[in-house]
Amino acid sequence: EPEVTQTPSHQVTQMGQEVILRCVPISNHLYFYWYRQILGQKVEFLVSFYNNEISEKSEIFDDQFSVERPDGSNFTLKIRSTKLEDSAMYFCASSPRLGWAQYFGPGTRLLVL
Amino acid sequence: DAKTTQPTSMDCAEGRAANLPCNHSTISGNEYVYWYRQIHSQGPQYIIHGLKNNETNEMASLIITEDRKSSTLILPHATLRDTAVYYCIVRRDTGTASKLTFGTGTRLQVTL
Numbered sequence: 434e435p436e437v438t439q440t441p442s443h444q445v446t447q448m449g450q451e452v453i454l455r456c457v458p459i460s461n462h463l464y465f466y467w468y469r470q471i472l473g474q475k476v477e478f479l480v481s482f483y484n485n486e487i488s489e490k491s492e493i494f495d496d497q498f499s500v501e502r503p504d505g506s507n508f509t510l511k512i513r514s515t516k517l518e519d520s521a522m523y524f525c526a527s528s529p530r531l532g533w534a535q536y537f538g539p540g541t542r543l544l545v546l
Numbered sequence: 547d548a549k550t551t552q553p554t555s556m557d558c559a560e561g562r563a564a565n566l567p568c569n570h571s572t573i574s575g576n577e578y579v580y581w582y583r584q585i586h587s588q589g590p591q592y593i594i595h596g597l598k599n600n601e602t603n604e605m606a607s608l609i610i611t612e613d614r615k616s617s618t619l620i621l622p623h624a625t626l627r628d629t630a631v632y633y634c635i636v637r638r639d640t641g642t643a644s645k646l647t648f649g650t651g652t653r654l655q656v657t658l
Contacts, residue, residue: 437589466645476590476633476648489645524589532639534580535646537589 435459437538439525445544449514454541456508456525464528465508466535467500469493469521476524482508483531515545550634555653558628564621566652568634571615577638579610580646581619583630590633590648593619624656 438457446452458465467479480490482500499511508527512519522542526535551569558564570579580595594601594608596617601608607620621628633651637644 464644468646468648470587475650476584476646478645478647481645491645522587526589528644531644532578534592534595535644536592539589540587542587 437525437527437536439523439538439541441541442539443542443544445546446515448517448545452512452515452543454510454512454523454525454543456510456527456538457506458508458525458527459529459536460506462527462529462536464488464531464535465500465502466526466528467510468524468526468537470524470540471518471521479510512543515543517545519543520545550636550649552632552634552649552652554650555655557655557657558621558624560625560656560658561623564619564624564628564654564656566619566621566632566634566654567616568618569616570634570636573614573636574638577636579608579614579617580635580637581606581608582633582635582646582648583628584633584651585627585630590646591630593632624654626656626658628654629656630654 440455465482470476480494481488497513501509522540524540525538528535581593582590584590596608610617631651631653
């Protein structure tokens with residue numbers, strides 16, 4: 434069964450450093466998402482991406498964040514200058530069509546020191 | 547999107563049916579009810595969704611009341627591996643966006 438994959442599974446970085454989280458959505462899916470979950474808190478929507486552009490973003494997704502689909506298979510989330518409060522699990526999700534279920538990856542645990 | 551209300555936690559004996567309720571009294575006619583679950587810190591897992599009619603798949607059944615103000619997710623024969631946090635989400639699709647808004651969910655504990 435096709436799955437969303439994410440790398441790395443864990444990432445430790447120093448405050449102020451740039452990180453890139455990578456995702457390979459399910460093949461033939463057209464809609465892509467990033468969510469995050471701070472330890473012990475709710476899963477929060479960050480951004481949705483369709484047709485090579487952002488279709489919606491939350492207040493969390495400020496200028497420090499960016500997303501890209503550099504080729505036909507990868508979907509990346511970049512945090513330009515990490516802060517302590519960026520420490521969280523980051524989940525990528527994809528969906529074949531608008532209004533269909535979103536399928537989530539296993540997540541990347543980001544720890545900012 | 548409509549707000550949902552779920553019990554904080556529930557217990558279920560292994561092999562019995564787990565019935566997880568959700569209230570969504572402000573749901574609009576074009577909003578779907580989705581159920582996801584999250585096992586420990588894994589990525590949320592899609593279970594089932596519906597608009598008006600009851601739905602069933604290999605994982606669960608979804609019963610939506612006629613007025614659509616509440617729904618129940620049924621796991622027919624719960625196992626220990628079904629221990630997870632279950633999220634009821636009401637979602638409306640607009641334009642090219644269809645984000646999921648997660649609440650705190652119901653923590654289901656399946657016991658021997």
